[in-house]
Amino acid sequence: MDTKFFVSRRKARGLSQAVLCEGICTQSTLSKFENNTQVPSLPILRQLCERLDLSIDDLDEERRRSDWLRHQLDWTEEELMVENYQRAKQLLAAIPTAEITSTTAKMQYSYLQGLLVTLVGAADTTALFSFTRILDELDEEHQTIFAQLAYLGEGILYARRRALDQAAFFMAKVKTYLEQLTEQSDPHGDNVNNARLLTMVYYLAEYHALIKEYDQSNKYLDQGLTRCAQEHVTYFLPRLKLLAAQNALETGASPAVVIDNLLDARAFARLNHNNTVLVQSMSLIKHYQDLLAGKPLDEGNAK
Structure with missing residues (x-):
């Protein structure tokens, strides 16, 4: 005591x-x-x-320390969701890995480490080791959501390296998992897992946009927006709306449609303190101002 x-x-x-x-x-x-x-x-x-x-x-010092570790991991995951990569890196670095004893915490740490280095374009070997550790050691039966997140991480890694055959292989596993969830009576679970499911949906949308399959990308965007509304999760709304605007731009939608999504992205980015989306959306809004007859851009102009 x-x-x-x-x-x-x-x-x-x-x-x-x-x-x-x-x-x-x-x-x-x-x-x-x-x-x-x-x-x-x-x-x-x-x-x-x-x-x-x-x-x-x-x-109970041991329990209190365990609670701190869990909080630190969850906080890191939240920062990744709002694209605050520098803060996520700092939080993850502050975690003493020797003190992570539970298998679940080890899987979460490996997933976060792998995803972080993937998203910031760091060493591929670190990311692959982190994801492989989940799949080959911590969850050999691939029964937890972290196995699916490891598949997703590998898919993102290969997609961003333009190794599209390998990316398709892993993304297909994530798609199957999500499709199976929709057949269950209660696919949602707790708020943490809801956010992780949104992570899958968003990166599937991003992947299909990357390979110019915009209909499929928009399908996952719609799923993400629906899940955000149903589960009251806002972390991914800025990114979903920004990607929707980019898809609309690529498919030749009207400037008003593009800007409508950008305005939403900007608003949700401010709400969630997502500075990455905020800067991108404001830059694109400025670019499109002249397409609205030179009028000041506000919500009324986009309708």
Whole structure:
């Protein structure tokens, strides 16, 4: 039991031993606990913790450290979703890999490491090792969502290296997984997995746009936008709308359609602090201003 954490919390609150234990136990009982000589009864310990806005579980150093690691991994994943690659890199680098003990956390770390180096154009070998570790070691049966994310990561890597045959092989696995999910009664699950499914949908849309299959790309964009609305997830809305605008541009849609999507991309980028999409959308909006009869660009002009 981490009594040092308990004592530091008491001192941070500016409470003396006498004040903290008043009405709960004797100061001697509290002193023995803080000096690691005797743990008080569970009811007394619970009341002392509640007075410090703690739970008894908070005194479990190993559990508290595990919670921090999980939070750090989830935070890194969020930063990747909004394309804040520098911050994601910093967060991931701060994680002591020797302390990652659960298989799930190891898979999440490997996935994030592989995807990050893929998206920033770093060493291919690092990305491939990270994804292969999931598929060949941590999830040999390929039963978890991280196996599908590893397939996706390899597909993205090969697509961006223009190795399209290899990219198609891995993207096909991700497509099959998503198609099977739609046949289930409850394909959604928790918010974290919803965001991961959106990751798959977005990069499938990006892949099909890359190979100029815009109908397929737009199909996945529609799926992504529908899922965002149904599950109240906004991380991918800026990127979905920006890609929709780029697809509209490539397929010869009217400037108004392009700008309508760009305006949405700009608004959602501001909401989600996605500076990458914000800069891209504002640049494209400026480019299209002259196509709207020189009028100031606002939501009314795009209708």
